[in-house]
Amino acid sequence: MGERAPKSTLTERVRSLSELIEADRLRSIGVDLDATAMIDAERSVSWNEVDREVGALASALASIGVRRHDRVGVRMLKSVDSFLAVHAILRAGGVVVPLDPMSPPDAGRRVAADAHLTALVVDARAPHHIRFIDAVGPTPTILRGTATSPGSVEAPVLDADDVAGFGPLTPVANRPDDAAYVIYTSGSTGDPKGIVHTHGSALAYATAAAVEYELTAHDRLANFAPLHFDQSTFELYSAPLAGASVAVIGDAQLRFPASIVDFLDETASTVWYTVPSLLSQLEQRTDLAERDLASLRLVLYGGESFAPDAVRRFMAAVPGVTLSNVYGPAEVNQCTRYDLAEAPTGDAAIPIGRAWSAADTAVVRIDDDSDTVAVPETDTAAVSETETDGRAAADRVGELFVRSATAMRGYWHRADLTATVLVENPADFGEVIDRRDGRIDHATHENSPQQWLRTGDLVSVGQDGLMRFIGRRDHQVKVRGQRVELEMVDTVLASAPGVAEGVAVVDGPPDARSIVAIVVRAEPGDPPDVQTGDVRSDMTNDEDFARSVREYAAGRVPPVAAPSAVHVVDRLARTTTGKVSRRESLAAVAAMM
Amino acid sequence: MTSSDSTTDTSSAGSDPALARELAAFIESEVSQVDAPIEPDTDLLLSGAVDSLGVMVIVDWIERRQGIRIDPGDVVLEHFQSVSAMLGYLDAR
Numbered sequence: 001m002g003e004r005a006p007k008s009t010l011t012e013r014v015r016s017l018s019e020l021i022e023a024d025r026l027r028s029i030g031v032d033l034d035a036t037a038m039i040d041a042e043r044s045v046s047w048n049e050v051d052r053e054v055g056a057l058a059s060a061l062a063s064i065g066v067r068r069h070d071r072v073g074v075r076m077l078k079s080v081d082s083f084l085a086v087h088a089i090l091r092a093g094g095v096v097v098p099l100d101p102m103s104p105p106d107a108g109r110r111v112a113a114d115a116h117l118t119a120l121v122v123d124a125r126a127p128h129h130i131r132f133i134d135a136v137g138p139t140p141t142i143l144r145g146t147a148t149s150p151g152s153v154e155a156p157v158l159d160a161d162d163v164a165g166f167g168p169l170t171p172v173a174n175r176p177d178d179a180a181y182v183i184y185t186s187g188s189t190g191d192p193k194g195i196v197h198t199h200g201s202a203l204a205y206a207t208a209a210a211v212e213y214e215l216t217a218h219d220r221l222a223n224f225a226p227l228h229f230d231q232s233t234f235e236l237y238s239a240p241l242a243g244a245s246v247a248v249i250g251d252a253q254l255r256f257p258a259s260i261v262d263f264l265d266e267t268a269s270t271v272w273y274t275v276p277s278l279l280s281q282l283e284q285r286t287d288l289a290e291r292d293l294a295s296l297r298l299v300l301y302g303g304e305s306f307a308p309d310a311v312r313r314f315m316a317a318v319p320g321v322t323l324s325n326v327y328g329p330a331e332v333n334q335c336t337r338y339d340l341a342e343a344p345t346g347d348a349a350i351p352i353g354r355a356w357s358a359a360d361t362a363v364v365r366i367d368d369d370s371d372t373v374a375v376p377e378t379d380t381a382a383v384s385e386t387e388t389d390g391r392a393a394a395d396r397v398g399e400l401f402v403r404s405a406t407a408m409r410g411y412w413h414r415a416d417l418t419a420t421v422l423v424e425n426p427a428d429f430g431e432v433i434d435r436r437d438g439r440i441d442h443a444t445h446e447n448s449p450q451q452w453l454r455t456g457d458l459v460s461v462g463q464d465g466l467m468r469f470i471g472r473r474d475h476q477v478k479v480r481g482q483r484v485e486l487e488m489v490d491t492v493l494a495s496a497p498g499v500a501e502g503v504a505v506v507d508g509p510p511d512a513r514s515i516v517a518i519v520v521r522a523e524p525g526d527p528p529d530v531q532t533g534d535v536r537s538d539m540t541n542d543e544d545f546a547r548s549v550r551e552y553a554a555g556r557v558p559p560v561a562a563p564s565a566v567h568v569v570d571r572l573a574r575t576t577t578g579k580v581s582r583r584e585s586l587a588a589v590a591a592m593m
Numbered sequence: 594m595t596s597s598d599s600t601t602d603t604s605s606a607g608s609d610p611a612l613a614r615e616l617a618a619f620i621e622s623e624v625s626q627v628d629a630p631i632e633p634d635t636d637l638l639l640s641g642a643v644d645s646l647g648v649m650v651i652v653d654w655i656e657r658r659q660g661i662r663i664d665p666g667d668v669v670l671e672h673f674q675s676v677s678a679m680l681g682y683l684d685a686r
Contacts, residue, residue: 077639102641127627127641252638252670255645259669281645285665554626562626564646 016174031243055168057088064140068093070118075099093172096181098227101126109135176200194412204405205333206237208358217243222269230330268295275481276306280511302326303481327352335359351466359404363434514564
C-alpha cells in the first residue's frame with residue numbers, strides 16, 4: 001500500500017468492470033485483501049469476503065439464467081449488500097439496471113418493461129418490494145435481506161440461504177464495448193429513458209476520476225448517491241480501481257445530517273462525493289465546525305449549483321477540506337472540474353471549471369435558437385459580473401458539447417433519440433466560440449471517441465477561460481442533484497382527478513430546491529374521474545384538494561419529482577403567445593402568499 | 594439502548610402513552626407521504642412515510658408539545674426511526 005499508482009498501473013489488465021475486484025489485480029496494486037473493502041452501519045467486509053460473496057451471488061444469477069448481455073434489475077436500499085449485488089451482476093456478465101427502491105412500484109415496472117430484464121435482485125427491506133415483484137411479472141428473482149412485512153410472490157425466488165450454497169463463478173469475459181449498466185431517467189414524455197454505458201466508457205470514467213482525485217488504497221470513499229443516480233459510479237468503480245474502500249451511507253441515515261457526520265467520522269472517510277443541498281444541511285443542522293473529521297481531505301459536489309454564500313459557510317466550518325465542483329451529465333459522468341482553492345468572495349455563480357483530463361469541450365452559439373426556453377439557474381447580474389461588457393457576456397454564452405471516452409453508447413433501443421444528442425461536428429449547429437481539449441490525446445487512445453454529446457446545458461465562458469452553468473435549453477431541472485423533467489410532472493398533474501390543468505415548477509434556494517405544483521381545479525360541473533378511486537374530486541376545500549393532488553402525484557413519480565406543495569389557483573399565467581409561463585405562474589403564487 | 598428497551602413492549606411505547614398516540618396521529622395526518630397506519634414500531638424512513646423535511650417537522654412538533662429544545666446532534670436515526678424510538682429517546686434525556 002502507499003504511493004499513488006500511475007494510470008498505466010491502474011488500468012493494466014483491466015478490460016471490464018468485473019475485473020476490478022479480482023484478487024490478483026488488487027494485490028498487484030498493493031491492496032491487503034484482509035483489509036476492509038466496504039462498510040455500512042451494519043457490517044464491514046474485507047476484499048476477500050467481497051470476492052467470496054460476489055462469487056456466490058454471481059453463481060446464483062448464472063443458475064437462474066443470467067448470461068452475457070442480459071439486463072438484471074437491482075432494486076436495493078443503499079448498503080454493502082447493494083454494492084455486492086452490482087459487482088455480482090457484472091461478474092455474471094450481466095448488465096446492471098439500478099431501480100429506485102423508494103419509487104412507486106409502477107415507476108419501477110415501467111423501467112423493468114423497457115429494459116426487458118432477465119432477472120431481479122430485490123431488497124426485502126425496501127418498501128413495496130412485493131408489489132414491485134408482482135408488478136414486473138414472473139421474473140427469476142434473488143431476494144436479499146429479511147422482509148419487514150410478510151408476503152409472497154408468484155415469481156421464482158432464491159433467498160439468502162439458497163445463495164449461500166453457491167460456490168465461486170469464473171468471471172464472464174466482457175468486451176469493452178459490451179453494455180455494463182443502464183441508468184434510467186424519465187424523459188420529458190414520462191417514458192423511461194435508459195443511458196447505456198459500456199465497460200469501456202465506465203472504465204474510462206473510473207480511471208480519469210481515480211487519477212484526477214489521486215485515489216489510493218489508503219482512501220475511503222463515502223457513498224451518498226443511490227445506485228440509480230450516476231454519481232454512485234465513483235464509489236462503485238473508481239474506488240476498487242484504486243484499491244480504495246467504500247463507506248456506504250444508508251437511506252435512513254441520509255435523512256439525518258447529524259447521523260451522516262457521525263458516520264463520516266466513525267468510518268474515517270477521506271473523500272465524499274455528494275450534492276450541495278446535503279452539504280448545506282450539514283452546515284446548518286449539525287455541529288460540523290466543532291467536529292474533527294480529521295481524515296476527510298476532499299469533498300466533491302455535483303448535480304446542482306451551490307450558492308456562493310452557502311459555499312462560504314461550509315468552507316469555514318471545515319477549513320481542512322478541499323472542495324471541488326464536479327460537472328457532467330450522466331451521459332458522460334463527468335467532463336469538467338473546478339477546485340475551490342479559496343472561498344468565493346462575490347455572489348457570482350461558482351464556475352463548473354474547465355474540461356478535465358478525459359474530455360474535450362466545445363461551446364457553440366446555436367444558430368436556430370428560437371425554441372430556447374432557458375431556465376436560468378443564476379440571475380443575469382451574477383453572470384454579467386464576470387464580464388464587464390453586457391454585450392460581450394451575451395456573445396459568450398452557448399450550448400456545451402463534450403467529446404470523451406467516458407460517453408455513453410446511446411439511449412437503450414432509442415436510436416432516434418440517441419441521434420439527436422450524439423453528433424459528428426459541433427460546428428454544424430452554430431459558431432464554436434470556445435474549444436478546449438483534455439490532456440488525453442484521443443487520436444492515440446484505443447477507445448477513441450468520435451462523436452460529440454450535446455448536453456442541452458447553456459454555459460458562459462469567462463475571460464478567465466472558466467465555464468459557468470447558465471441554464472437548460474429545455475424544461476429539465478435538478479432537485480437534490482437528480483434530473484426532473486417538468487413536462488413529465490405536468491402530465492401527471494393533468495391526469496389527477498379534479499385538475500383542469502397544472503404546471504410543475506422548481507422553487508426554493510439552489511441548495512434546498514423542490515418541485516412545486518400549481519393547479520387549476522376543474523369546474524364543479526366537470527364529471528369526477530371514477531377510474532382512480534383513491535382521489536375524490538368532490539372536495540370543496542382547496543386545502544384537502546391540494547393534499548389529494550400531492551398524494552396522487554407522489555404515487556406516480558420518483559420521490560425527487562414529487563411536489564412538496566400544491567397551490568390551487570384560478571388560472572395559470574400565460575405568455576403573449578398563450579403558452580403557460582412557469583416563471584410567471586410561480587411569481588403569481590408567491591405574490592398571493 | 595433506550596430505543597430497543599422501548600420496543601420490547603410495543604403496547605406502551607414509552608412512559609407517555611398519550612404522547613405516543615398524539616405523535617403517531619400527527620405523523621399519520623400531517624407528515625406521512627404514504628397511505629398506511631403509523632404503528633409504534635413502523636420504520637418511518639424505510640416505509641417511505643417520512644423524508645428529511647418530515648423529520649424536521651416532527652422535531653418541531655415534539656419541541657412545542659413538550660416545551661423542550663432538542664439538540665441538533667441528537668437528531669439521529671437511532672432516536673427517530675420510529676415512534677417507539679422517539680419515546681425511548683425522550684424518556685432517556
